[in-house]
Amino acid sequence: MAVMLDTHAWRAPEGAALWRRGRWGGALLVATLVVGCATPPPPSAPPPVVVAPPAAPAPAPTPAPEPPFTGKVSLATNERDYRRDGAQHLYERYGERVFRGKLPPLVQAVAVMRLDIGPRGELRHFEWMRAPDHVPHVKAEIERLVREAAPFPAPMRLGGVHYTDTWLWDKSGTFQLDTLTEGQLDRLPSMAAPKSPPASAAPTARKRAPASAARKATGTATRVAQDSAPTSTLPAR
Numbered sequence: 001m002a003v004m005l006d007t008h009a010w011r012a013p014e015g016a017a018l019w020r021r022g023r024w025g026g027a028l029l030v031a032t033l034v035v036g037c038a039t040p041p042p043p044s045a046p047p048p049v050v051v052a053p054p055a056a057p058a059p060a061p062t063p064a065p066e067p068p069f070t071g072k073v074s075l076a077t078n079e080r081d082y083r084r085d086g087a088q089h090l091y092e093r094y095g096e097r098v099f100r101g102k103l104p105p106l107v108q109a110v111a112v113m114r115l116d117i118g119p120r121g122e123l124r125h126f127e128w129m130r131a132p133d134h135v136p137h138v139k140a141e142i143e144r145l146v147r148e149a150a151p152f153p154a155p156m157r158l159g160g161v162h163y164t165d166t167w168l169w170d171k172s173g174t175f176q177l178d179t180l181t182e183g184q185l186d187r188l189p190s191m192a193a194p195k196s197p198p199a200s201a202a203p204t205a206r207k208r209a210p211a212s213a214a215r216k217a218t219g220t221a222t223r224v225a226q227d228s229a230p231t232s233t234l235p236a237r
Helices: 007-037 079-093 136-149 211-228
Strands: 109-117 123-130 161-169 175-177
Touching: 079 109, 079 136, 079 161, 079 175, 109 136, 123 136, 136 161
Parallel strands: none
Antiparallel strands: 109 123, 109 161, 161 175
């Protein structure tokens, strides 16, 4: 009698195991596909950029108040009056350089300068109207004296002033300003007249002339002496 074996009965556990593995495998595959096909989430928005407002400009520093003026003050109301104040200031500053008395007929230089004076007496500018270019050392010396004389009297009523003055420069290195000049001699003092020899020194005539001839000769000699004697003239004042 032949024995028939049911192969399905022997394979039932193995088939079940395969089926279970296939089911789980399919589930994993489906899950993998779902995860792979899923749309990625949108990237997060960047944080907003906060722009700080510009800093307010620092306030300008308050200028320090000007110190009170303690120098010389001019109350002149016009250029002419201030020119006298300016000349007096230079005379006080350089008293030892001022020529005393009347200047000689010939001076070494005549120079004309125009000055620009600020409200506090500062020397803002100067220019030559007539420069002593023939004596460069005098020109340089006048410029130095003007610079070192600043500040000048402050023109309180004018706020600022331009004025012109003339320098009369002597060869001794002294000067006068035309505004305060004492004048100028017309000519140099003349030399003293030579003294005539005494009468006793005159030679005596060997022969005595007649009286009429002697009187005539004496009158002629007197006129010649009078005509030939040099005159002594005082210099004009």
